[in-house]
Amino acid sequence: QVQLQQSGPGLMKPSQTLSLTCAISGDSVSSNSATWNWIRQSPSRGLEWLGRTYYRSKWYSDYAVSVKSRITINPDTSQNQFSLQLNSVTPEDTAVYYCARDNQGIAVADYWGQGTLVTVSS
Amino acid sequence: SYELTQPLSVSVALGQTARITCGGNNIGSKHVHWYQQKPGQAPVLVIYRDSNRPSGIPERFSGSNSGNTATLTISRAQAGDEADYYCQLWDSSAWVFGGGTKLTVL
Numbered sequence: 696q697v698q699l700q701q702s703g704p705g706l707m708k709p710s711q712t713l714s715l716t717c718a719i720s721g722d723s724v725s726s727n728s729a730t731w732n733w734i735r736q737s738p739s740r741g742l743e744w745l746g747r748t749y750y751r752s753k754w755y756s757d758y759a760v761s762v763k764s765r766i767t768i769n770p771d772t773s774q775n776q777f778s779l780q781l782n783s784v785t786p787e788d789t790a791v792y793y794c795a796r797d798n799q800g801i802a803v804a805d806y807w808g809q810g811t812l813v814t815v816s817s
Numbered sequence: 818s819y820e821l822t823q824p825l826s827v828s829v830a831l832g833q834t835a836r837i838t839c840g841g842n843n844i845g846s847k848h849v850h851w852y853q854q855k856p857g858q859a860p861v862l863v864i865y866r867d868s869n870r871p872s873g874i875p876e877r878f879s880g881s882n883s884g885n886t887a888t889l890t891i892s893r894a895q896a897g898d899e900a901d902y903y904c905q906l907w908d909s910s911a912w913v914f915g916g917g918t919k920l921t922v923l
Contacts, residue, residue: 741914760818793860803848803862805865805871
């Protein structure tokens, strides 16, 4: 049974860097078939895919155009987890953030983390 | 960018059939996935690649996709099916989500 456990702060100030981690059990971040994704949800933007990391003989990361200049998603093979960093946050980045697995690399999330509410406020 | 259009709300009588649509330009040429989300919970995958059910999802959930519309069908609707439902696909190197439909079981 795959489980994704998220951790990270829930309250931030504008201009800070958002950092979240997703610990994986029941699968490997180095899987040759899965991708590891970050998705957020807010009342104003709905569900929004932010990006992914995956391993296919080497590591790749893809990002949504809307956040491409501010985002980094990295794997951590020693801890079997992956992370999200979003720079220069504004109140518009207030959302529930989810990590999710795409088991077959077909752009579908079959397992989700529990979600982390991140509030950006001065 | 590609847009997916869902009705804001759908109502269905207990035990009847609910149909939730997801519109997009030539969506029938793409693979569509559906998620169910209950308040305070993460989304749950209920249909993938148009019409496939993950393990543990009741047969009452089915999907179809043709032309400009994908449809999630919930047969014999139960009170526990009341939730928000989202369609999603891959387009231009990104995941795209619909705005969501609130299903009310009367």
